[in-house]
Amino acid sequence: MKVHFIAMGGSAMHNLAIALHKKGFEVTGSDDVFTEPSKSRLDKFGLLPVLSGWFPEKIISGLDAVILGMHAKQDNPELLEAQQKGIKIYSYPEYVYEQSKDKKRIVIGGSHGKTTITSMILHVLKEASFKFDYLVGAQLEGFDTMVQLTDAPLIVIEGDEYLASPIDRRPKFHLYQANIGLISGIAWDHINVFPTFESYLQQFAVFIDTIIANGELIYCEQDRILKKLVTDNTSNVQKIAYSSPEYTIDNGVTSIIYQQKKYPLKVFGGHNLLNMEAAKTVCKSLGIEEENFYKAMATFKGAAKRLELIGSNLQTNVYKDFAHSPSKLSATINAVKQQFPNRKLIACIELHTFSSLNKTFLQEYKSTMDDADQAIVFIDNHVLVQKNMEPYSAQQVKEAFNNEDIIFFDQAEDLFAHLKNLNYKNTNLLLMSSGTFAGTDLTGFAETIL
Template sequence: MRVHFIAIGGSAMHNLAIALHKKGFTVSGSDDHIFEPSASRLAKYGLLPEQEGWYPEKITNELDAVILGMHARVDNPELLKAQELGVTIYSYPDYIYEQSKNKLRVVIGGSHGKTSITSMILHVLQHQDMQFDYLVGAQLEGFETMVGLSDAPVIVIEGDEYLASPIDRRPKFHIYKANIGVISGIAWDHINVFPTFESYTDQFKIFIETIQPGGALIYCEADPVLQQTVADTETDVAKYAYNLPQFSIENGVTNIIYDGNIYPLQVFGEHNLLNIQAAQQVCAQLGIAPHSFYQAITSFKGAARRLELLGKTDTSNIYKDFAHSPSKLKATIQAVKAQFTSRKLIAVIELHTFSSLNKDFLNEYAGTMNEADEAIVFIDKRTFAQKNMEPYSEAIVKSAFSRPDLIFFDEPALLLKYLEDINLTEANLLLMSSGNFGGLDLVLLKNNLLKL
């Protein structure tokens, strides 16, 4: 098979390219800019394009397929050439389905927790020596790539609700036609695509309807919006609700208590306990007994950038987290505060995505940082320019978060100077962003703060 990737540098795209290369496919690709770690990982397998840019001459009738990334535009010259020649064009979710249509497909959806739940399932399946394929949105310990394709009978897919490609406006998780579907919760996001809460929740109803007859839906009953969405959707699938397990927190360690046994975890927070219960329900559907699941999950360290511990001393921890939406922000702050009740919590959020920067959406953040002892919001003013959005004032941010004592920065250098001067004795620092804080070196910051 000869496959060409348009926008090969994307997170999912370059991992799929590597997976197909390892499967024996002839893979080529193009992109107008490839960032790290994609560039190094593509280079390792001889897949890094010699030059950046778009080259229609790469598109010929000898190709079996073109895989189109979301980063490409509808007027991309390579896409136009493929359309002109009649070469088969897939979005990457389309191609994942094509590669897995004869497998049992487990699809993890929801506004939050998708990566963590998927990672937990993969960790347990690997611990049980089961064969499986996968697609996950983060680099995991013990997995070389974020996509794995083989002859395994099962595939576990992190399925998000964003659009498949510039020419395919379906949410990705609709395309996979799950046999086992999971929804972790519903909290409005992607307002550039779903301008109303109703249009957003409708996507989850459609996802439930795509679960194949005789399949299963696993959902969080702690989410009232999700409960109502499930109740409003008629479909021929079994429905399994999950909620918090019995647990305890002792000496900074969270333990799950099941059937009289205690299972100490390396992750924490009620959102992670819910994620674990979702993963347990999936694994039960795949034939793994609860005791075996909980024993395996005790060695799960978490996915990259999901409450990732950057460094610690006896009196302080520094965490990095991917949280950026209101629900993720609130859950992450609550988790750290509940785990370390006697420590001060300094929480920093970078607003970086289109939705989080949208002035009409900003009020969704009201109260989300209330449990932090010190709340800091950072918006790199260059991001407004890059996204062609109108900047707004510090006063608007403070009002939206309903927190008058909130501290606001719009320049990376000023944020760095402030953070370098904080006292972390008996305090934790939580850094949350789907971006990179304007290019700050968080490892160097951690070393300076912890005197490493």
């Protein structure tokens, strides 16, 4: 098989390219820019193009497929050439389905927790020596790539609700046709595509309808909106609910209690325990007993950037987390406060996504940082210029968060100068963003304050 990737440098795209290369496909690709880690990883497998840019001459008639990334635009010259030559064009979720249509497909959806739940399932399946393929949105310890496609009978897919490609406006998770579909919860996101909560909610109703007949829908019954959506749905699927498990916290260590036995964990937080129950429910459906699941989870360290410990000493832990939406922000802050009730918490959020920077959506952050002892909001002015958006004042941010004590920064150097001068005695620092804090080396910064 010969396949060509348009916008090959993306996170999912370059991992899919490597997976197909490993499967024996002849893979080519293009992009206007290649950044790390995709640049080095593609180069390692001999897939990095000599030149960046778009080259219509790469679209040859012998191609079996063109895989189109979201980064490309509708007038991309390679895309236009493929359309003119009548070559089959897939979005990456379409092509993942094409490669897994004969497998049992587990699709993990929801507004939050998708990566963590998928990671937990993969960890347990690996411990149990299952043969499986996967697509996950973060680099995991013990896994070389974020995508694997082999002859395994089973695939676990993180099902994003964002759009499939520039010419396919369907959410990605609609395309996988799950045998087992999971929804972790619903909280409005992607306002640039789903301008109302109702339009966003509808995507999850459609996802349920895409689960194959007599398949399974696993869902969190503690999410009131999700529970009603599932109750009202009449699809021919088996509905299986999950909820928070029994647990205890001793000396900063969270343990699950199952059949009067404790299973100590390396991860913590109420949202992660819910994620764990979601993963357990999936694994039980695949034949893994609860006791074996919890034993395997004792060695699970978490996915990259998900409450990731990047530095610590006897009095301070520094975490970075992918939290960016209101629900993720409040859940992550609550998790750290609950795990370390006798420590102060300095919580800093970088608002980076289109939704979080939208003046209307910003109101959704009301009171989400109230549990932090010091709450800091950072909006990089350079990002606003790039997105052609108006800058924010400190007062606008305080009003949106309904918190007059919030400290606001719009320059990274000012933010990190402030953080560097704080007293971290008996205090944790939580740095949250789906961006990069203006390219700051967070691990290096953690070392300086510790």
